[in-house]
Amino acid sequence: MTKAAAANRHEALSADTRDKILDAAEVLFAERGYSAVSTRNITDKAGVNVAAIFYHFGSKQAVLDEIFKRRLEPINRRREAMLAECIGPDVENYSVADILTAFIAPTLDLGTSSFKLLAGRTSTDPNPEVREVMFSVYDSVARSFFAALDKACPHLSKKEMFWRAACVYGAMMYIRADNSRLQYIFGDDFSLSNAEEAVRYAIPFLTAGMTSPPVDEPAGRLRKMPTKTAPSSNTKKRKGS
Amino acid sequence: MTKAAAANRHEALSADTRDKILDAAEVLFAERGYSAVSTRNITDKAGVNVAAIFYHFGSKQAVLDEIFKRRLEPINRRREAMLAECIGPDVENYSVADILTAFIAPTLDLGTSSFKLLAGRTSTDPNPEVREVMFSVYDSVARSFFAALDKACPHLSKKEMFWRAACVYGAMMYIRADNSRLQYIFGDDFSLSNAEEAVRYAIPFLTAGMTSPPVDEPAGRLRKMPTKTAPSSNTKKRKGS
């Protein structure tokens, strides 16, 4: 609107336009989903010309890609820094809770609230364009964490770890996605958007699950099991499903 | 199946077209997402005319709605039957594992594999049309379960239950959604699509989380971190978006 564009000889404005597009798209994608937002929706909200997206990024998909790259970099840097504090030579002292915190907390309290929503909501988006971006941006960080968890939980087979990882991932992504389903059930006083509460209440839940006894009887030689976590008092028999 | 189809001889052909549309749409929505599938994609795959969707359902959104209603009915009937076996007069004997199994198992081994994917993948879809359907079809069943869990876990405040419910929901939906992210990390030998394995390995995880000690003191006084480990120094507050 404002024609301060008069003072725009440098690329300052170019970068500004890029960021305006990314900011607007991030919010819209989070609110309505990638597929339901058009490039015109984005440029309208960003206050830039319709052609700017294609000049600066080349395609709508490239905008999504840039959104993730830009936010994930600091998040993953922090995750790795926190993980580095958790792992050391004394494997016996690995803390599952700390590893899970290092994995999850930065995804909840870094970046923008819109990106948090977007990341959670796109994590299971089947749209091929979205999936392509997801697989290109999510990289080796997760491997480092599961390697650390593996050392911290030597009583678990790879298969058991796989299923527990799914529970961890699912909880983390669902909390990030923050659909309002649970508010609908529990009431408006409750919300998944509070990062401190999420860490406070979800990490202990996941730690208890991760450190619980293995389902399969250990056939081979195993290292000792964790002893600090309180055993679940209510795990009675299950009938087969 | 065949006899039931023969029973409604009148609308046999009409119902057939309806079902062809629903079947095709269920698969396509699961594979690519609601927003990325057009009505023409659906009618092409179903082998029916393009106008059939609007004649039989009125809109694309109504097709999604019907897909959910048709599959959710038997799933929720089974859930409620299983829950009924878990709850009784002797609250002391409520089994968290059994309640969770009643809640989750039917969503994994009933219906089609496409519907399982679709349900998981749409659970956090922000598209307004999809959300509208989600809120219209998911009903009181969840309330019954959380009421039962509340009785089985009297040591938990409503807030603690809220966060644990989020973890349970998230794990269940993520497993249903079965994006291939974890295969990418753990290898192709592992898959979330096996319902028996899901029940076998995920329910104990969630039961351990659900039955773990409360984070907050029952008296109402708060303490730092409930786990054995020292509180992570990295969980300090950070400003939101």
Place this chain on the structure above:
DNA sequence: GTCTATATGTGGATAGAC
């Protein structure tokens, strides 16, 4: 670098012949 104008295709949905 930014804009207008437009190319080109597809979306959901409908009318009306059969």
Place this chain on the structure above:
DNA sequence: GTCTATCCACATATAGAC
């Protein structure tokens, strides 16, 4: 009930003037 033909709004993307 089914199909052809079609409406029209909007999609992504580009060309070329400024």
